[in-house]
Structures are given as C-alpha cells and as structure tokens.
Amino acid sequence: MNILIIAPSWVGDMMMSHSLYQALKTQYPDCQIDVLAPNWSKPLLDRMPEVRKSLTMPIGHGAFNLRERYRIGKSLRNQYDMAIVLPNSLKSAFIPFFAKIAVRRGWKGESRYFFLNDLRANKNDYPMMVQRYVALAYEKGAIPAADKLPIPTPYLTVQQSAVEKNKEKFSTQFELAENRPAIGFCPGAEFGPAKRWPHYHYAKLAEMLIEKGYSIRLFGSAKDTDAGEQIRSSLPETLRRYCINLAGQTQLNEAVDLIRDCTAMVTNDSGLMHISAAVNRPLVAVYGPTSPQYTPPLSDKAVIIRLIEGGLIKIRKGSDSAEGYHQSLIDITPAMVMEKLETLLAKE
Template identity: 45%
Template sequence: MLLSQKDKILVVGPAWVGDMVMAQSLFKTLKAQRPDCEIDVLAPPWSMPLLKRMPEVNQAIVLDVTHGKFGFRTRYRVGRQLRVNKYDQAIILPRSYKAALVPLFAKISVRTGYRGEMRFGVVNNRKRLDHDVLTQTVQRFTALACDDDLEQPPVIHQPTLTIDVANREWFIKDINLKMNKPIIAFMPGAEYGEAKCWPTEYYRQLAEMLVSNGYRIWILGSDKDKEAGVLISDGYEEDVINLCGKTKLEDVIDLLSIVHLAVSNDSGLMHIACAAGAKVVGIYGSSDPAYTPPLSDKAEVMYLNMPCSPCFQRTCQFEHLECLRNIKPIDVFKRIY
C-alpha cells in the first residue's frame, strides 16, 4: 500500500472517552510517519472538546448516532457529505460492520481496519489482530498505522492534551475555587458500570484522611456522579468540593493539569488525567491494567489480581466486589502521603 506524506486521512473514532484518549497515540504515530498528513476524526458529539485538545487532529467531524444503534441513514448522509474531502485513507478503530460504512459511502479508496463482523469488501485493507502480540487497546489502535502485521508491539506515543490556561483561570475564578492548599482530584464514577467503581464510602474515608493532612479535594464527574459527590463531600464547606455536573469536559482537562494528584477508577477521566499531565493513582477492579493501562510515567496502578479478575463485567457476579473492597482507603493514602 503506497501512501504519501500529504495524505488526507479519516479516522473513525471509538465511542468511549478512555478509548478516544488512547486513539491520540495513533494520531501521533501517523504524524511521526507522515508529518504532512491531515487527520480528520469522525466521532460522537461528546468527543468534540476532547479532540480539539489534540493538536494532531485537523478537524473533528460529528457522527450523531446513538451508541449501539445502526443509524444507516445518518451514516449514508455523512458519508456522501464527506466525498468532497477526497480522503486517501480511512482508518477504522471500532471493529463493527457499521463503523466502516461512512468511509465506504465517502468513496475512500483505502479503508484500513481489523477483520471482524464480516467486513470483507467494506474494509479492503484488512489487518489480522494478533492478540498475543497486541495485548493492549492502545497497541491495537497504533498498529493500524503500520503497513504490515507486526511481530512485536509498536512504540506507543503517550497521549498529551493541550491545556487552555485562560479557560482554567476563568473557571477557578467563576466557581471561586480556593488554591491555598494542594489539590487531590477524585473521579469516583465509571460509565461502564459499578464493577469498576471503588466504593463511595472509601472515597469518603480517604477524603477525611487527606483533609486532616492539609489537602483539598475536588470531586470530578458527570451528572451521573452527583450523588456520589454529595456522599463524599457532605459536611465539608470548602475542603471537599463536589464539582460533578458543574464542569464541561474541557474544564476537567484544564483543572486536572494543576492538581497535586488524581485518584480514579479505571475510567475515561483517569485517561484524561494522565494526558493532562497529572500524577494518577488508578484503581482497577473488574478490568485489567495490562489491557488498558494508564498511559503515563506518572501513574500508579492499584490492582489485586484476584482469581475472579479481570471479569470485565458491569456488576460483580459474586456480589462481593472484593477486587475493589479489599483495596482499603489507608492503602491508597499511603501511595499519596
């Protein structure tokens, strides 16, 4: 497959926050190989602010299809609209059949992706996914930039998001956040399910330990995490601040760039914290840090590797959640203080 330095590339992005952060490693690899290439990313609406913080991305294009829905008409319409861009190559990160339709409808001649879901003809530059070589999600994304099937994992360029200092300072002033103590960020949510969530009462106990030792806590998350934020912050006026539902995604990126450390479940915000340059303690339960590790030299993983782990389930099938409950607040505190 002959590709030029000035290729126009359309990347069909993933549907999850953490995966989209990891996709930046692919964008960095493409730019290292072909510095003059243009990379556009087709992605869900929520990801637009995140992609704007990736300097490798020329343009983020919205594909407004509900996660899990086929959305044939929308994919056909967007594909026809993109024909004018005359892309040289599409790289399709999701392994579903429907993910490859927009590049097909856009008449992109080279459509690169892994074999899967009977995609013969839809993906015409098909790669074999060697699970023994490519053991991590980020490796699988990055390997799609390579012409040949790999015999060893590719070099990974760690994600690094651009920080908007002006937006950060505006938000701190607007919310009246006090900056006279070192900040620890808590991210107690995980979109995937409760089997990835360290117990809320443990976050509360950890907050008590940290506050008594001179730290301030910012709790970050979406509207879905508001209740957890209330339980963690209850009784504190200014040393434990519940910001769940009060921030936009770009605000979270900027705030995480100045925290002393972030404590997080294995979630999209954990990966954002790493890419924003924060020190991170990532707590893993049902998922596998060998498969989706935090991509930062400043990150530390807490994982018990129990006989039932990783199960990759949304809820604990044994109803004890010991993979997370056996990681005690004092254990996390010792990694911080």
C-alpha cells in the first residue's frame, strides 16, 4: 500500500506527525509513506526512517492557488492507495481529490465532506494533537479510545559524524567558550512574545549555568537573532564569551545536530522544543498562555513548568510588560527552571 500524507506547515506539528508514520507502519507493515510538505521540512523528514520520500509542496501556507493544486494532484495520479490529510483546511483536501486517490482520510473540518471519503467527526474524543494524528492510522470503527491509544514517540536519527562536522563549522565560537559542555536555549516563539520566557530570565539562568562550568547555545531562526542578543547583552561582559548566539546562523539540519550535542535544553513552547524532545535531550519547557495538554513535548526526559491553569489563551503580545511578555511566564523564575534542570541532569 502506498500512502500519501498531506503534512502540516509548522515544525512542532511536523514532529508530532512522526507518531502517525510509526503507527501506520504498525497497522500496514508493508506500506510505503510519502509526505507532501513545505521544502523547509525535508531535513526533518529525511531523519524519519518510516518516510520513503518527501515531496515538496510549492504552495505557501495560506495560499489558495487552485490551479496549482490541480496540477500537483494530477501529477500524483495512479501512485497512491490512500491519502491522509493532517491540516484541517478545505484547500488541504484538494490535492488528494484531484489525484483521484481511492481512500482520502482526515478529520471533519471546513466543509470537506465532498473531498474526503473517510471522514472522522469525533475529534473532541482525542484532546491531544498527536492523538488526533495517530488515530488516523486506524480504520474507522477500530480506533482505540484516547486513553488506550498507543502513541509512538517521535524521534530523529542523528549521525555522530554529522554532529562533529557541524561542531567544526562553529569551532571558533566553541573554542572561545572553552569547549565547555553546552546547555541549549530556544528563546524564540513563532506566535509572538506572549509565548516567550523573558530574555532577562534566560540571561540570569545563563549566568547561573556558566558559573557552574557550562556554556550556552542559543538556537532559533533569523527572527530570533535579536532575542538571542538581548540575552547575551544582559550577561556580565566577562561571561558573554560562554554564551553563543546561533540563532539565524544554522540551517535546520545543523540545528538538529547541535541540539543533540547539548547536555540539556531549556525552551519556550516552540518547534525547537519538539525537536529537542525528538533527539532525546533532557528538556525543561516553560509554558504560559499555550496549553501543554494539547501539544506537550513527547519525551520522558521533558519537564514542563506552567503556573496557570486552563487551556489555550489566544494572545500574541501580553500587556504585562513593555516587551509583550505574559505575566504567567514572567512569574516563572530562573531558580524554578534551575531546580528542574538540575534534577534532570542528575539522572543522566
């Protein structure tokens, strides 16, 4: 059986989709899985052994472009027995329909009745996103209840030779930091400052860790470069050499390897949090307005700190500080994170 996956557009969701691919291999042992996804995700999909190949989705997130969707669908005809559509939008169901794939499976959403013929309507029975993904591996009527649904842990393969090669690329910075064991920080968040732990808290934690003999690696996209510099500039000048801002300097593939090389990670709720979990790093994840009940890091080495109750609060910028930080994250002190981190490190 050949299966086409219409993949999500965000890093964290892409990582959680790996649980589905593993579950499909259990349900259909001889299946071949191809994933239609944005080009940026190829470095992740190439590290998932269950995926035969990644197909580049040339249409940007949010773009309708019906003509191009028809062209892509037509090019995929007579290749697949099943399609599984992970995004909830109507437009995401067009390509499998145009490809005339016999079984087109997905959750009910945005009036997709005509385009999906294996439609699931009981989404609320599965409160976690990863549960919703994995449930799509099962035939209708044979899906275990949420509390009995096996959830394979997402993982990414890492070659030590690639890790060493990427370390060599940044050897000058690492040597300046005396090649100390590294704790990685992921201070960015795609959806705005309300999801970010304050830069001054990161800086204080960095100072505490540097004084214990660690170096700090700051990870993120080019958008997070300034956040990283805020952290570095908040450190005493004599300690800044031990805090290396890699945000915007690494490709995703390089970031995966350099995160795997870290002793532990401290992150906001972000895509890099899910990557940190997938490469099996001890991880402290700080949550504020977003809900760890819906998209937690999927790792037994992860500890979550959240001081408020309830589900998702839809806010991009908080009114509790000039920077837009949310009070629930301001209230998480560096000492709280340090305590959890030391507990994790003691188990290694």
